[in-house]
Amino acid sequence: MEIPYTTQARPDTGIYNAKVGIWLFLASEVMLFGALFSSYILLRVGALPENWPHGLLNIPIGTFNTVVLIVSSITVVMAWASLKMKQFGRFKIYQAITVLCALAFLCIKSFEYHDKFTHYEVWLNKPIPVAHGTEQVQVQRLTGHLEGKPMFMTLAKVKAAGKEKIEFIPDAHHYSEGALAARKHDGEHKVIEIATADIKRLSAFVPAHSTYFAIYFTLTALHALHVLGGALVIGFLFGPGSKMWFTDPERFTNRVEVSGLFWHFVDLVWIFLFPVLYLL
């Protein structure tokens, strides 16, 4: 069966069908991410300021990943423009760069996730003295790393292992000090010992840690799934799908345009996610 209007504009819409289709899909995606952004806003304004983490994500890495996505957005539009100018060789190069950028983004993101899974907050029953920045202060909550960098450790697991104490390397600052203070890494990073009996709660930066990390992982994982989906489609159009160029070049160009529209949307979502989750 012949699929209608793959290249010809449909008279009533004035465009080929796939383009109407992708825009309707993107409209639904706007509402999907919009709903989650709305959740983010309400979770954030509903949280006590000192309970909303700051400075725990790696800003240079986040910035680099943003640039990676922007570069891939440029190459996606250049790939389409190359086909418009009948330069199939150039299309292949741009398309390959896009796929590599997508994979680089996912790679970097998974390293970031791993960093969160090995980074902890500990809540204590009573305040203890810790080197905080350059001075000694009494604190009841501190963030840092466990000796040996285990993943997903909890108080229950520490108790189950029969450990009397944990070896903890505190960060220089706690996020409750505010967004800018939390980014500083001054002071010494010495191992301190905390008795298991003194610990009220121990959590890695996983969704269960706080509403911030719950919405962080929901938003970034959903976004990463979109990157993965886009990479599969763009990879297909780079590889086996590109055979269509020799039989129906116009239809192939339209496929590339439609996949590009999706990719730009994924970039667009990240443009909002990056400042909202990393910087504010």
Add this chain to the structure above:
Amino acid sequence: MSDHSDVSKHIRGYLIIGATLIVGTVLTVLASYVDLGHHWNIVLALIIATVKASLVALFFMHLISEKQMIYTVLGFTAFFFLGLMFITIAAYNDFPALTTTR
């Protein structure tokens, strides 16, 4: 894009937009290190993000010269999205007083 014959003329434009987006990213990061009072930091970051998103939508997604059909679809999207954000803000102003402690 309605007229495909002059794609080559747009290439330079795409590169300029791309460079602007990267500059915008650097600006966002730098701006976040300046303490403007927390609310103004949020406003500034969202303004930069909106400008960047508009550049992507207008030029990379060709919304600057699209067919009426697409604008109609996006008109509905904008209406419902803004409606959602309006409800969000309305809900914020109707929040019960914070009674929990850490």
